[in-house]
Structures are given as structure tokens and as C-alpha cells.
Amino acid sequence: MTEPTLRIVTDRGLVQDDPSAFQLLVLLQEIRRGSENFLVAHRLSRPEHYFQTVRADAVRGRAQDCYGTRAASGYLIEYRDGSPDRHYQAECATHTEVHDAVTGWAEGRDGWHEPYAWTRLDLGAR
Template sequence: MSYDLGVWAGDADDPQARYASIGEGPADSSLDAFYRDLTAQFPELHEDPETSPWNAAIERSGDGAVLAIQHSRAVAVTRVVLDLARKHGLTVFNPQTGEVHRPNVLDLTMCDGSRVENPDASVIEAALGRLSAKNWYAVLERGDHYVQIGQGKFAAAPRGKYALERRDGSPDRHYRTEAGSLAEVVTAFTGFAEGDSSWVEGFEWEKVDFS
């Protein structure tokens, strides 16, 4: 068994049907750049069977592809797939959950698995109000930009404070700070949603180095 993802160019009224149709017809060039970036990080199974995270060769057809990921590598590989799909303006479909990640759509995701597309300010505030020791993080993303919040030990946040992070495009533009109240977090998230970057100036940021 593998953890599968579907990737394709454009949108689809019926993502499940679109996913099922991958495999029909020869591959075109729509996913070439995505495929190169992905296999530069995670080689095809036949190229490096010892370290490759794939259960099978990446299946490409038309402007779509099916990625069969080893379950033990699913979380890490999925994050990279989503990052690269945003970079190249592609849709990602998760057949295990039915989730669809569309390029340049405002997407709010919580630790408890809840997800809302294009949330307004009231939805964002209500969602952040559900943060807890178990439901400890939230991410609001649009394309390759996002703001995220975490609390408690898993987020390495001091007691009574929130770990607030933002990414302004590429992974090397990832920053972290602390928010002292939920109101500050709501202001950051709603500002991001509305395209108002003035909230950034209210914090002192440190660059996060993942190397």
C-alpha cells in the first residue's frame, strides 16, 4: 500500500474523476518543471532504490501525474509536493482524504484536520479561537506565502505566548517571532488574508535557517 497524491495543471470540477483519469494518454510538457524539481529532491525509484520515497515510478499522463509515496515518508514528501505545486501553479489532490489544494487559493488548515478555502475574517477568528493543547497549530496559505501559528511545547512556544511564523515566497524567506495574545494572532492572520502587510511591522522577526 502507498500514500498517493494526484497532481495536475489547471482546476477540475470533479477532482476524484480527474484523478481517476490520470494514466490516459501520453504525458505533455505541463509538469516538466515540477517533475524536475521533485526528482531532484526525491529520485525516481529505479534511480536510487535505497533512498527514494516512492513505492512505484511516478506515473505521468497528459497534464497530470500520480505519486505513490511510502507511508513512512508521506508527511515529509507531501509538504515538498505542496510547496512545488504552489511554485508551479499546479493542483494537488489527496484521494485518501478528498482534499484539493488549488494554486493561489487562500487555504486555512488546522491541526485537527479541519480546512477552509477562502475564509473570511469571522471564520479565521473562530478557527483561531479553537486553538488548544491538542489542536495546537493553524496555517493560512496562499500560493508559496503563508502565516502560521503554534502554541505549547510542539511549537517551542513560551508559556502564555504563541510562535508566529511567516514565509514570503521561497523557503529561505521564512521568519519567526512571538505573539503575546490571541488578538495579535487574529490581526496577523486577517491582515494576511486581506493582503495587508502592515501587521508584519508590529513584530520583531528572526530569520529561520533550515540548513
């Protein structure tokens, strides 16, 4: 048995190792439906490298305080590429955009992040 390289964890505790693009889509549909609020994808060999998404409305109006955005709808996506100063956030309007981003990140595709307007997060200032 091969050791997993990627692990997805949802807010309700579902764990999925090395998900396919289809399995990621199913998880994102659960977020869209409201039965899940967020998911986090971890690179198991590199703990400071992860991708996460949350429905903007799942934070019940506290998006500005919790996530540093004014988004009231759609999704927030974040990725961290090592150290805290390499933590970024963007907004996506649809779960399809989120799916494109998370699968691109998970597969390590070149340019996966280019369609999005990323802002560096300064989590130390919160």
C-alpha cells in the first residue's frame, strides 16, 4: 500500500486521502449545498503547504473579521506555500472556480493560481 501524499479534511471531520478530481468535486458540492462549510487540503510531506476553501456565507457575516474580506457570497480560497509570509487569499464566485483551483493546486499544475486575484494575508496582525 502506498502512503498518501495529499489529505483533505472537512469541517465535519470527513477525511479523504489522495482524492481524484471527481472526489474533490463531490466534496465541493457538499460545501455548495451547505452540509459542509469548508475543506482543507494538506500536502502530507510538507505541512506548511496547504489549500483551503470556505463558503463566504458560512462565517455568518463575520467574513471581514475572520478572513480579512468583505465577501458576502461565493467562496474564499487560500493557499500557503511554506512560511506564513507566503499565505494568500482570493475570492471565487462559483464552486466550479474553486474546483479548478484546488485540483490545479493538488496536481501541482503550472499556472493554477493565475486566474485569481490573490492577496497576501498577514495572519500575525490578527
